[in-house]
Amino acid sequence: MSITKISIITLLFLGTSTVQAQKLKDGWVWRYINSIINDTTEADEATLTVYPTFASSPETGLEIGASILKLYYAKGDTLNRLSELQAFTFFTLKGQYGLVLENALYGDEDKWFFLGENKIQRFPLSYYGIGPNTSGDNPALVDAFQVMVKQRVLRKISNNLFFGPEVDYQLLSSVNIEQPEHGAPYPIPRGGDGTRNLGLGFGLVYDNRHNVLNVRKGLFGEIAYLRNFSSFLSDYSFGSVNMELRSFHPIGKKNVLAWQLKGQFTHGDVPFNQMALLGGDRLMRGYYLGRHRDRHFIGAQAEYRMLPLWFSKRLGAAVFASAGTVAPALNKFEARHMRYAGGIGLRYLLFPKKDIYLRFDLGFTNEGANLYIFNGEAF
Template sequence: MRPTIANIILLLCLTTTAMAQSEKNGWVNRQLNRFFRDTTSAAERSFRVYPTLGYAPETGVELGASSLWLFRAKGDSTNRLSEVQAFSFFTFKGQYGLWIDNAVYGDKDKWFFLGRTRIQRFPLLYYGIGHSTDGDHPAVVDANYILLRQRVLRKISPNLFFGPEIDYQHLFSADFNQPEEGPHHALPAGSGGTTNLGFGAALVYDDRHNVLNVRKGWFGEISYLGYHPSVASDFQFGSVNLDVRAFHPIKKNNVLAWQLLGNFISGEVPFNQLALMGGDMMMRGYYQGRYRDKNMLAAQVEYRMLPFAFSQRWGATIFAGTAAVAPAIKAFQLDKTQFAGGAGLRYLLFPKKDIFLRLDVGMTREGPGFYFFTGEAF
């Protein structure tokens, strides 16, 4: 699911109305301070909940709520900032969902819990597999979907973590609806529903101090997940995942950030667990899964002004990315590489914790995509 312009309009209306009334109404002013101004110390825990409103052609009107929980282990400001984000929604067509993302650091970084949870009934657009799929006539897979992915990492040296990883994905009650116009899609593996449980391990280097807005540092991860019918999987396959990110401070408030991403899968893979191009993090502007295959290579760069030199709250970014998918590593083709770019606005929501709301507009050859979240894309 992708938040839309309506989310932005709702939040801006709430903020503008509250600010306009704040001088006249003490209660409104207190609520404004509570929800839109950071009055807690750097070590104090913060919890915020705000409404969301969206619209998508597949769902109609979407109503929901987002929450953000920020804290440091033992309330110690020298520990890294941990964050848990949750987003829930429902529509008048009977669709619903709950998303949870966590990056939780223990005291002195002894433990690091990194993961995500998705529980939803929401249509998935399926354009086919490969780098030459038609963007005009996707199938719509209406299904229930559960994803639980978690890494439990132990510090083995300063900023270096290692530990087990588990991935559970369950697609059920699936209806594969062919497009009304254009050619029908061949039914992919897993189109009728699938359950897969993967086990593996991850090696992570992480010297970031604020996951939601990194000013300086490196993040690197290499991991392996294996799925087999003997351990509750419908398919047998394995995946190697590589993620490298770097953040370089420029002047006082500006940051140059870049990321390299690689997904390499072998075996028989259900369509929903192929490498997916697009989304709110990498290749913004493309629907997540617009292109999918067993292998993907992607890169992006972003210049962040957080905030502007003339403002205490407002900032902006510009970004560009490139990616390609292929059925095998040796099958990547330079002329099948996709490009995306765009710009975004930032609003400093928690000054003492240096966390911004982001509104990004990603542009591709197929049109724009809009994203509204707490924290940076990577």
């Protein structure tokens, strides 16, 4: 789930001379770096880590920022699940900047589960139009200020089963659509002049994972319905059904086979920024986020993770493959519009006692390849 970026502290080591390294060892800077790299905390001890970061993805290019990551077990009991609370601020060479807050918080004995993601950002993105067969040539550029708040407040109703309300608020303002220099201009889509929408609904979640950032064994499933009413803090009336299933299977002592199925199905007057999107750093890696968008999306992926490799205590690797497509109606899904992606990844164990890896993924599609650098697995 997490979008924390790889720490540049690791790179500082690579570029530091012997004399400079000795000076670092004599001060608090070295002690702090060592506490992060070598994870000197006890397994049941809460950690609060602040560090400069960088990342890379096709949507952002080079990204630089700072992150605050808090990890803890409720009441310090490792029999509870590992909770994650993260704040991240960033800016990119493409003129994007923002603040992101993510949370996956478990109460004692899983009585409550708070799962969400919040963003405030200026985030120009390429726009390829709407539909499953849009051209990859000459996209428009959509520059806008965005606020996105998605939160689930879930109550345990049975072992590993949670139910509760969900809220999804999205604001798109100060929109500027820069048409391509070559080719026909894109029609202004619904919501293209700015929009705000508040979705309210309920979700049912099954979750027996123990470590959200790196799941080695477990099952996560969700089905949720959200409804937006134009008469209540929304510009448009529409609804969405979100379905997801993730499964994780240990292979031997170190390896994991993981797979994911996901679907998003909308109805009503859906604005373009809340349509189902294909691509990104999680599902369909290799495709630009929103390379294809429409009312409905189905996708699947599988990944084999070697964490760590047999010859190392900290280096790991992964191979992955995915398939997905979008459609304007449920009866309009077509095999010829299916898109495929695959790739390989390198992993570095950042917090050994909490089993959290940095990931470097190279995703391939028939349109080219893209590099992703993030903290935590894609799913």
